[in-house]
Amino acid sequence: MTLAPPLPPPPSRTGAPPAEPGLLPxxxxxxxxxxxxxxxxxxxxxxxxxxxxxxGGMKARAAVSMLTGARRRGELAPGATVVESTSGTLGIGLAFAGQALGHPVVLVGDTELEPSVRRLLRSHGALLELVDRPAPHGGWQAARLARLREVLARTPGAYWPDQYNNPDxxxxxxxxxxxxxxxxxxxxxxxxxxxxxxxxxxxxxxxxxxxxxxxxxxxxxxxxxxxxxxxxxxxxxxxxxxxxxxxxxxxxxxxxxxxxxxxxxxxxxxxxxxxxxxxxxxxxxxxxxxxxxxxxxxxxxxxxxxxxxxxxxxxxxxxxxxxxxxxxxxxxxxxxxxxxxxxxxxxxxxxxxxxxxxxxx
Missing domain, CATH: 3.40.50.1100 (Rossmann fold)
Structure with missing residues (x-):
């Protein structure tokens, strides 16, 4: 007798995607x-x-480490949204970690981000916010961080890993x-x-x-x-x-x-x-x-x-x-x-x- 494949986990009550911990290995x-x-x-x-x-590429290692560390410390609630600035590579890693751990992911990029990477990130379920001009001081990174703070302010319970300074x-x-x-x-x-x-x-x-x-x-x-x-x-x-x-x-x-x-x-x-x-x-x-x-x-x-x-x-x-x-x-x-x-x-x-x-x- 052929067994039917197991059903996926049910969606969380917060509207977050179901966790897929089998991805982590x-x-x-x-x-x-x-x-x-x-x-x-x-x-x-x-x-x-x-x-x-x-x-998830090299930065899946960092993404999983930052999210699991935040969950362990109680800084990231189950199903909460993760918001981060990226030029692309960490975004792919966070899209992977978000699926594995059951978190929506919002990525703040800029218009220099390649169209193919935008499509890839959206295909993996990430939402993109793009800034269209660099900041006078700090360039694209400073502009992305300013937009990131706006996204955090309007997203209750959101967590910012802060890849630049996070020891995880x-x-x-x-x-x-x-x-x-x-x-x-x-x-x-x-x-x-x-x-x-x-x-x-x-x-x-x-x-x-x-x-x-x-x-x-x-x-x-x-x-x-x-x-x-x-x-x-x-x-x-x-x-x-x-x-x-x-x-x-x-x-x-x-x-x-x-x-x-x-x-x-x-x-x-x-x-x-x-x-x-x-x-x-x-x-x-x-x-x-x-x-x-x-x-x-x-x-x-x-x-x-x-x-x-x-x-x-x-x-x-x-x-x-x-x-x-x-x-x-x-x-x-x-x-x-x-x-x-x-x-x-x-x-x-x-x-x-x-x-x-x-x-x-």
Whole structure:
């Protein structure tokens, strides 16, 4: 006799979606791939954690951690609405966590958010609020946060995870650190993209305890204010910031590299052609720096994280017309970065390295 599939849980009395806790085991446990593709120069290879292959992407780890932490402390009531600002990637993670835990999700984005990502988020049940102009100070992030506060004020019982300052954000990446430590016998260099500071803060502590001499390289975007550079309008999404999240801790990094969009695009496209695995702006940026680190220290074990896959970037990074319009196809990246003595010594306009990320000497 064939048994009928079990009925889904009934809707909550608050109108929230039913929780689907069976989704939670799908988070994490992503593969660690060895990358040898020249980017653009040959290198000995580095390890890349392929977070695009986990349900909800890399930031599902942070989203689940922030919501479960808030529920445990009584800050997030069952079925209450979750409201957050996002440039896209955390939004996908929160849409996943909202379904798994039974919470409606309202995401405050901006009109730079790709149409494909808007459709994806709405398909997953999230409601979108979009701001149409950046704030005079703080850019798109400040404008999104101002709208977020308006949404909170009109939504009774709503909870704001505050990804920029919430310690449960980095705590969500402890599982990733454990997965890396379990897979590798040794690690000399860790390369991390930096935006809200979540995954870098979550990885560095436990991996440094495992390997005390671990050298940590942060990768930021040109035009980002995170490490003392002037804030500018940025083409790249997912790394960099015009504000200063508390989760970003400059003292954790041994050096910082700023990467420009043309350099990230070149690396993304080379990865797609040569390794099949690729991603967006953050992936291209960390891949370029990880390949350089592996080349600079032959024999060193180098690892990084590819935060997502290529799909949301088909109309930007992988679109020839977009890249030509924005001047992203003209030159092959240099073999290495320009060096500056401290973050305020000169404005980074392309690949730039600083070995004193904590500030001026």
């Amino acid at each position: 799908l988070v994490g446990r992503t593969p660690l791939a060895r990358i040898h593709t020249p980017l653009p120069h040959p290198h000995p290879g580095f390890w890349a954690k392929l977070e695009c292959l986990g349900a 954000n980095p705590a969500g990446y402890l599982s990733m650190a454990a997965e890396i430590a379990e897979r590798l016998d040794h690690l000399d260099v860790l390369v991390c993209s930096v935006g809200t500071g979540g995954h870098s803060a979550g990885l560095i502590g436990p991996l440094r305890r495992r390997w005390p001499r671990l050298h940590v390289v942060g990768v930021d975007s040109v035009g980002s204010a995170l490490f003392g550079q002037p804030a500018r309008t940025r083409l790249m999404r997912g790394l960099g910031s015009s504000i200063h999240p508390r989760n970003v801790r400059p003292e954790l990094f041994d050096e910082i590299h700023w990467i420009g969009p043309a350099e990230a695009v070149d690396a993304c496209r080379r990865l797609a052609r040569g390794s099949f695995v690729s991603g967006g702006w953050s992936t291209g940026a960390v891949a370029l720096v990880a390949a350089w680190a592996a080349r600079a220290e032959p024999g060193a074990a180098v690892a990084t994280v590819f935060p997502d896959g290529p799909h949301r970037y088909l109309d930007t990074v992988y679109d020839d017309d977009f890249c030509r319009t924005h001047g992203l196809t003209a030159a092959v990246p240099a073999a290495g970065p320009l060096e500056i003595p401290h973050p305020r010594a000169a404005e980074a306009l392309g690949w730039t390295r600083c070995r004193t990320p904590r500030g001026t000497p």
